[in-house]
Amino acid sequence: MLNKTAGMKEVTDKHPELSEMFNRDEARVDWHDETLWWVRQKRDKSAHSIPEWEQLRETASQIKNNVLSNLADYLSDFEKQALKNGIKVHWASDAQEHNHIVHAILQQNGITQMVKSKSMLTEECHLNEYLEKQGLDVIDSDLGERIVQLAKEPPSHIVLPCIHKKKEEIGDLFHIHLGVPAGTSDPQILTETARQHLRETFLTRRAALTGVNFAIAETGEFVVCTNEGNADMGAHLADVHIASMGLEKIIPQRKHLGVFLRLLTRSATGQPITTYSSHFKKPREGQEMHIVIVDNGRTIQMGREDFRASLKCIRCAACMNTCPVYRRSGGHSYHTAIAGPIGSILAPNLDMKKYADLPFASTLCGSCSNVCPVKIDIHQQLYKWRQVIVKEGYADTSKKLGMQLMTFTLSSPAIFKTAGKAGRWVLKHIPFAVNNKFNPWFKQRDMPEPPAESFGEWYKKNVKKNN
Amino acid sequence: MSRDAILAALKRNQPEISPLPADLSFETAGDADLVSKFKAMAEGIGSTVFLVSTAEEIKIKIAAEFAAATRVVTNVASLVSPEIAAFVWNADPHTYENVDVAVFQPRLGVAENSALWITEDRMGVRALPFITQHIVMVVDIASLVPDMHTAYQVIGEADYGFATFIAGPSKTADIEQSLVLGAHGPRSMTIFLCAFNEESPAFH
Numbered sequence: 001m002l003n004k005t006a007g008m009k010e011v012t013d014k015h016p017e018l019s020e021m022f023n024r025d026e027a028r029v030d031w032h033d034e035t036l037w038w039v040r041q042k043r044d045k046s047a048h049s050i051p052e053w054e055q056l057r058e059t060a061s062q063i064k065n066n067v068l069s070n071l072a073d074y075l076s077d078f079e080k081q082a083l084k085n086g087i088k089v090h091w092a093s094d095a096q097e098h099n100h101i102v103h104a105i106l107q108q109n110g111i112t113q114m115v116k117s118k119s120m121l122t123e124e125c126h127l128n129e130y131l132e133k134q135g136l137d138v139i140d141s142d143l144g145e146r147i148v149q150l151a152k153e154p155p156s157h158i159v160l161p162c163i164h165k166k167k168e169e170i171g172d173l174f175h176i177h178l179g180v181p182a183g184t185s186d187p188q189i190l191t192e193t194a195r196q197h198l199r200e201t202f203l204t205r206r207a208a209l210t211g212v213n214f215a216i217a218e219t220g221e222f223v224v225c226t227n228e229g230n231a232d233m234g235a236h237l238a239d240v241h242i243a244s245m246g247l248e249k250i251i252p253q254r255k256h257l258g259v260f261l262r263l264l265t266r267s268a269t270g271q272p273i274t275t276y277s278s279h280f281k282k283p284r285e286g287q288e289m290h291i292v293i294v295d296n297g298r299t300i301q302m303g304r305e306d307f308r309a310s311l312k313c314i315r316c317a318a319c320m321n322t323c324p325v326y327r328r329s330g331g332h333s334y335h336t337a338i339a340g341p342i343g344s345i346l347a348p349n350l351d352m353k354k355y356a357d358l359p360f361a362s363t364l365c366g367s368c369s370n371v372c373p374v375k376i377d378i379h380q381q382l383y384k385w386r387q388v389i390v391k392e393g394y395a396d397t398s399k400k401l402g403m404q405l406m407t408f409t410l411s412s413p414a415i416f417k418t419a420g421k422a423g424r425w426v427l428k429h430i431p432f433a434v435n436n437k438f439n440p441w442f443k444q445r446d447m448p449e450p451p452a453e454s455f456g457e458w459y460k461k462n463v464k465k466n467n
Numbered sequence: 468m469s470r471d472a473i474l475a476a477l478k479r480n481q482p483e484i485s486p487l488p489a490d491l492s493f494e495t496a497g498d499a500d501l502v503s504k505f506k507a508m509a510e511g512i513g514s515t516v517f518l519v520s521t522a523e524e525i526k527i528k529i530a531a532e533f534a535a536a537t538r539v540v541t542n543v544a545s546l547v548s549p550e551i552a553a554f555v556w557n558a559d560p561h562t563y564e565n566v567d568v569a570v571f572q573p574r575l576g577v578a579e580n581s582a583l584w585i586t587e588d589r590m591g592v593r594a595l596p597f598i599t600q601h602i603v604m605v606v607d608i609a610s611l612v613p614d615m616h617t618a619y620q621v622i623g624e625a626d627y628g629f630a631t632f633i634a635g636p637s638k639t640a641d642i643e644q645s646l647v648l649g650a651h652g653p654r655s656m657t658i659f660l661c662a663f664n665e666e667s668p669a670f671h
Contacts, residue, residue: 035644052493059493065485072477079470091470143650144641160641167643187645198651203561219624229597229637229652236594236629237560247473254622255491258615261632262579272508272580273615273634275652276597282628284593286558295473303480 014357014396019329023444032164033327039160040321042270043371050266060259061375064312067250068302074217074250075293081220082291085282090292095125098294102127102209102242103134105290109240111207115198117224117231118142119211120158120315121244121294123337127209138209139201141230143194150177156331158338159268159317164330198230208234212245212291213314214260218253221281222291225264225274232278241283242290247298248311260314263373267316301349306384310345312374319368319378325361334358341368345381348389356394359385417456424450491616501578501611502660509581512635513648514656522546525659529603532657533568536601541570542591543605560594569599573633575610577618582632583658584618586625593629602636602653608662 013021023029047053067074079089092098098121106114114131116122116138128138128149140149144161148154150173155161162170171185180193210231215222222243224231235241251260257277265271283289302308320326320340331339336347336355344358359382368378389395390403409419426433427450435447453461506516515532519525522545530550533539540563541547542554551570557563571590573583583604590596612618618632637652648654 039644055493059488059491062485062488066487069482069485071481072474075474075477091468091473093469093472097469141651142641143639147641160644162641163644165643167645170642187642188647190642191639191647191650195649195651202651203564227637228639228650230650232597232631233594233651236592236597247477252487254624255616255619258619259491262615269640271512273577273582273632275512275634275637276631277582278629278631279627280629281626284587284628293473295469295476299473299476299480302477305482308480308482 013335015329015333015335015361016357018333018335019325019361022330022333023328026444028166029328029330029444032330035163036321036327039269040318040371043267043318043321044270046266046270046272050262056259056263057373057375060263060314060373061312063251063256063259064374067248067252068308068311070252071247071250071302074252075247077217078215078220078250079293081216081218083220085220086289087220087283088288088290090290092292092294092296094296095294098125098244098292098296099127099130101292102244103131103136105240105242105288106131106136106207109207109288111240113137113139113205114207114209115139115141115201115205115234115238116209117211117226117234118145118161119209119244120155120337121211121246121296122209123154124296125244125294127244139198139205141198141201141228141234142226143191143228143230146194146198147173150174154332154337156339157317157320158315164332199233202230202233202237205234206238207240207242208238209242209244210235212243212249213264214251214257215245215249215291216252216254216257217250219281221254221279222249223257223261224278224280225261225276226278227271227275229276232276235278235280236284239286240288240290241280242292243280244292244294247293247295248313264314264316267318267371267373297350301346304349306388307345307349307381309376310342310349310378310381312376313342313346314374316373318371318373322367322371324363324365324367329361334361341378341382342376345378345385348385352389352392353394356389357396359383359389360399417454420454420456424452424454493614493616499578501613502608504578504613505576505581505611506660508578509635509656509658512581513638514581514635514658516658516660518660520662525605525661526551528659529568529570529657533601536567538566539568539570540566540591540595541603542589543570543572546570546605554591554595556591560592560598563592563595563598566595566599568601568603569595570603570605571596572605572607573610575612575618575621576606577613577615577632578611579614580634581658582615582618582634584622584630584632586627586630588627590629596631596633597637597652599653601655601657602633603657603659604633605659605661608660 090101147162156164167185174180212222213225326340347355362382366379539551540554547553573585575584636648636656637650639650640646
């Protein structure tokens with residue numbers, strides 16, 4: 001099987017080009033936009049039903065600030081407790097080391113097939129691609145992830161992996177791979193088909209990999225949240241359970257879960273809680289349980305004062321659902337494992353050149369920061385990344401030229417007035433000069449009717465009249 | 468070694484210590500009727516809820532609701548009957564693959580989201596609450612708490628190998644956001660709310 005992330009390596013296009021591709025189908029963009037906005041509205045309804053919501057966000061933010069300030073000790077505590085509980089703990093500096101550790105565990109147990117529940121970290125590490133190159137077979141068990149895996153695509157959203165797909169397209173995939181009759185598109189039938197197919201997978205795999213939502217320093221246990229029950233089906237039936245976690249997933253004490261579990265799904269989809277919030281503390285009798293703690297750039301991000309708060313993220317995706325750019329450009333346009341506003345402040349830390357476009361894929365409207373359950377200043381970090389990227393010389397040429405021209409125009413009132421006049425004249429007399437494909441602003445938009453006069457001109461006239 | 472390098476890098480880069488919030492008490496909407504709240508939340512996420520007063524009622528309801536079931540198991544001793552078999556432990560979790568209905572008694576229920584806290588000792592095997600086609604929960608009304616904070620106060624420092632909150636049947640909305648019950652775990656959840664628990668005389 002080809003890996004779903006295989007294509008990503010080849011991508012040289014940046015966010016503007018990739019969004020343009022997504023925007024070719026206007027009806028689909030509208031549908032995508034409305035679907036995610038509907039999820040955002042469910043979040044609002046749910047949040048507003050909790051009078052102490054803002055207090056919860058503030059508390060979660062403070063707990064996470066404490067975690068960042070004491071992470072080394074918390075990780076040591078967690079390791080100590082987990083070892084005491086009989087869990088094997090591994091540390092990986094980067095994606096490659098993480099993948100090697102997982103591979104070695106499977107090899108030691110003579111396992112060639114693994115079932116995996118949702119883990120954005122393994123997307124970040126391109127684990128599937130790596131294991132498949134070693135001749136191992138990995139099946140993603142979250143329905144949305146299985147769908148994009150069959151389509152050989154990466155997930156386009158961290159909570160709703162195939163939100164960009166229509167049910168008819170999913171029906172086609174299931175027709176080809178799982179044998180449903182051609183033309184099937186009923187979600188009930190498609191889900192039942194996946195249930196049967198994946199049940200067989202769960203029953204036959206000896207190794208299961210899960211992500212980690214929260215890891216408790218105090219007790220050495222970790223919590224995995226799913227609605228489908230796929231993480232539990234995999235883990236409890238397998239001889240070997242591997243849990244991969246980014247090192248920022250730590251929270252200090254078990255009681256802090258009360259705060260985070262109340263916020264997580266209400267922020268994500270508006271549900272009061274996921275169907276399953278499973279607390280794994282010790283391996284079951286006869287089972288091996290492993291935790292791989294992964295750095296992969298996180299300690300560097302910790303050292304960036306302006307950006308370290310991005311490590312507070314609990315991966316609810318509220319910032320994506322609310323983002324006017326994400327909703328209209330789709331997750332794949334971000335060409336990174338974690339799309340949207342939060343992904344755009346995480347990715348440049350990993351590779352500033354490759355992801356230099358992402359902090360610019362935002363209107364800086366601030367909606368992301370307003371819905372963030374742990375109060376990350378996302379839009380301010382996007383703004384700060386722009387400055388770092390321009391300073392480091394990674395901004396693209398047209399952006400630099402535009403900025404230089406803007407600086408020139410704004411530096412003198414006379415030039416500003418002339419430029420405004422010229423713009424209005426062009427829009428009025430030769431609209432085709434801007435209504436063309438060379439003007440990026442014209443794409444998927446109509447240019448506005450030019451006003452008869454500028455505010456400056458209007459003000460001058462009216463002040464004169466009134467005097 | 469990566470471990471030491473990672474911890475050293477964190478020590479170098481992490482900010483000045485920022486204190487944990489002093490207390491986790493929240494202004495809540497108040498102690499409304501926990502039973503009504505719990506029932507409304509559970510029904511809202513697709514569970515079926517019955518208020519019952521005797522173990523006999525539960526047995527009759529289970530027999531009626533799951534008439535077609537061939538393998539029904541429980542580890543609630545007083546519910547064992549000709550229709551409901553006592554749970555028998557098997558080291559291989561795959562042997563529970565054909566369970567139609569499994570009946571459990573969770574340790575507590577949370578009114579704000581209808582989540583039920585169940586520890587490994589009350590599951591029989593970890594896989595059972597997930598692999599069964601339908602799940603039945605017998606909930607002691609006295610074990611209901613208003614919210615997750617209170618739930619963790621009750622859980623305290625309890626030791627367990629595995630424990631989970633379960634809220635409703637397994638579900639997915641991955642296909643065009645259409646909600647479908649019965650993703651990989653149980654297709655349905657039935658909850659019996661009762662004013663007693665296993666230890667009380669009503670069950671004997």
